[in-house]
Amino acid sequence: MTSLRLYNTLTRHLDEFVPGEPGKVKMYTCGPTVYARAHIGNFRTFMFSDLLRRYLAYKGYDVFWVMNITDIDDKTIKGAHAEGIPLRDYTSRYAEAFFNDCKTLNITPADLYPRATEHIEDMVHLVEELKTKGIAYEAEGSYYYKIGAFPAYGKFARLNMKEMMVGERVASDEYEKEDIRDFALWKGYEAEDGDVFWETSIGKGRPGWHIECSAMSLRYLGEDFDIHLGGVDLIFPHHQNEIAQTEGATGKRLARYWVHSEHLLIDGGKMSKSLNNFYTLDDLLEKGWKPREIRFALLAGHYRQRTNFSINSLEAVRASLARLDSCVRNQELATGSGAGQEVKDIIALRETEFQMAMDDDLNYPEALAAVFNLVRDLNKTCADGGIGPEERAIAMAALRRFDSVLGFLFSDEMETCVVCDDIEINSLVRQRDEARAAKNWAEADRIRDSLAEQGIVLEDRPGGMTVWRRK
RNA sequence: GGCGCCGUGGCCAAGUGGUUAAGGCGGAGGUCUGCAAAACCUCUAUUCAGCGGUUCGAAUCCGCUCGGCGCCUCCA
Numbered sequence: 001m002t003s004l005r006l007y008n009t010l011t012r013h014l015d016e017f018v019p020g021e022p023g024k025v026k027m028y029t030c031g032p033t034v035y036a037r038a039h040i041g042n043f044r045t046f047m048f049s050d051l052l053r054r055y056l057a058y059k060g061y062d063v064f065w066v067m068n069i070t071d072i073d074d075k076t077i078k079g080a081h082a083e084g085i086p087l088r089d090y091t092s093r094y095a096e097a098f099f100n101d102c103k104t105l106n107i108t109p110a111d112l113y114p115r116a117t118e119h120i121e122d123m124v125h126l127v128e129e130l131k132t133k134g135i136a137y138e139a140e141g142s143y144y145y146k147i148g149a150f151p152a153y154g155k156f157a158r159l160n161m162k163e164m165m166v167g168e169r170v171a172s173d174e175y176e177k178e179d180i181r182d183f184a185l186w187k188g189y190e191a192e193d194g195d196v197f198w199e200t201s202i203g204k205g206r207p208g209w210h211i212e213c214s215a216m217s218l219r220y221l222g223e224d225f226d227i228h229l230g231g232v233d234l235i236f237p238h239h240q241n242e243i244a245q246t247e248g249a250t251g252k253r254l255a256r257y258w259v260h261s262e263h264l265l266i267d268g269g270k271m272s273k274s275l276n277n278f279y280t281l282d283d284l285l286e287k288g289w290k291p292r293e294i295r296f297a298l299l300a301g302h303y304r305q306r307t308n309f310s311i312n313s314l315e316a317v318r319a320s321l322a323r324l325d326s327c328v329r330n331q332e333l334a335t336g337s338g339a340g341q342e343v344k345d346i347i348a349l350r351e352t353e354f355q356m357a358m359d360d361d362l363n364y365p366e367a368l369a370a371v372f373n374l375v376r377d378l379n380k381t382c383a384d385g386g387i388g389p390e391e392r393a394i395a396m397a398a399l400r401r402f403d404s405v406l407g408f409l410f411s412d413e414m415e416t417c418v419v420c421d422d423i424e425i426n427s428l429v430r431q432r433d434e435a436r437a438a439k440n441w442a443e444a445d446r447i448r449d450s451l452a453e454q455g456i457v458l459e460d461r462p463g464g465m466t467v468w469r470r471k
Numbered sequence: 472g473g474c475g476c477c478g479u480g481g482c483c484a485a486g487u488g489g490u491u492a493a494g495g496c497g498g499a500g501g502u503c504u505g506c507a508a509a510a511c512c513u514c515u516a517u518u519c520a521g522c523g524g525u526u527c528g529a530a531u532c533c534g535c536u537c538g539g540c541g542c543c544u545c546c547a
Contacts, residue, residue: 031547041547158474230547237544270546315496327510363486368484368485384511436505445505457509460504
């Protein structure tokens with residue numbers, strides 16, 4: 001098998017992926033801030049981490065995946081206070097919703113979901129370490145990162161700090177900072193924080209945004225781990241600051257590969273909570289879209305390419321999945337005599353194409369083309385009677401293998417007579433078969449039409465078998 | 472002001488220097504079928520926003536123009 005190449009934001013090149021420890025991959029994804037329901041744009045990023053995780057596992061790597069839960073920041077505090085409930089209760093509600101959404105979308109669970117509030121000590125130690133090294137300083141109970149003490153600051157994000165435009169948000173921010181571009185590591189307690197604070201060796205307060213990822217990735221993945229993932233909008237400031245913090249404190253590289261996925265657009269623009277132009281998973285489920293249809297749609301397009309999301313695209317997805325479903329059904333129901341080596345050959349060819357595409361910086365669209373070509377090849381072989389019991393087992397195993405990466409080929413939603421024995425429907429199908437045997441076409445069509453009204457589609461297969469499925 | 476991305480058939484979307492420009496959706500015709508459904512077959516971009524340049528050769532490299540968009544301390 002060829003090796004995987006990934007576009008590394010660190011080098012801005014396509015780099016061959018070589019894990020730090022042979023056969024093992026340690027990866028970290030910047031997870032959600034649990035102050036509201038995540039929208040499908042957020043899920044595109046998590047879906048991409050899942051795709052990479054699945055493909056690494058497909059290639060035989062033992063993957064250890066950590067995704068943090070940000071449960072302490074301005075918005076979570078504001079939300080909890082607005083409802084007058086403890087921060088933990090407020091954030092748990094959205095964390096649970098997030099886990100449910102991931103499950104619905106068939107996103108592989110991460111091995112660990114550390115919460116920021118459960119790692120305050122680690123963050124405090126990191127701040128102390130930075131202070132000892134003269135990289136952090138205290139001002140009015142808060143601690144700031146002195147970017148002037150980290151010469152490489154700005155390099156990762158390719159920002160020239162001298163020519164940076166200082167926006168209003170920065171200018172209006174904490175004026176006690178030595179340099180307006182310094183960022184908060186620890187925020188000293190203020191009355192508006194209410195009951196949200198920690199009494200620590202560096203004082204009473206709460207952590208800044210970036211320090212949690214430095215602390216938690218260091219704790220669970222160590223120094224210089226393999227892959228760090230996130231959305232492109234995190235390149236600056238979040239990931240730049242993580243690097244400054246971790247590398248400033250440890251003197252070691254934070255991670256070797258940084259992979260960023262592009263945004264999901266809506267109406268040609270960025271989907272974001274602040275613009276209120278987004279769909280949540282529930283919005284789409286309520287409109288009748290199936291989880292796997294949404295998964296397929298969110299996966300569409302290369303991860304480094306912005307992708308426009310539209311209901312229109314879901315319509316096309318539904319038709320594409322129907323094609324994939326019928327291929328699976330064709331294999332399951334094949335009654336051919338077998339073509340032997342031919343089936344192995346076409347699977348080997350398409351699987352090689354699939355791997356070559358995925359190895360090329362996860363070129364998912366091209367990999368999907370290989371899947372559809374396999375579908376055509378298998379359907380054809382099937383129609384030619386080339387799929388017997390042995391070939392069926394080989395074909396199904398191959399489809400399962402592809403699905404370990406894709407996650408939408410097989411699902412409980414694929415309900416046909418093969419996997420579901422609905423007595424009422426089966427009885428009607430039998431009555432129709434009897435009518436057909438008697439060449440009573442009017443009666444046969446009447447039964448088929450009435451089933452169609454219930455969304456049941458019949459297929460008369462060669463050999464006299466009739467199968468049904470829900471539309 | 473700085474950094475950067477995109478423009479490929481009716482729609483979505485790969486390809487980024489060299490065989491006939493993947494694949495999906497949609498559309499047209501055909502095979503199969505009692506009729507369907509599904510599947511299969513054929514067709515559906517002489518051309519890659521426009522103009523110039525480099526080259527034996529460009530959708531792919533360079534320049535300009537037009538159009539759309541992202542980041543520059545809330546952000547997936």
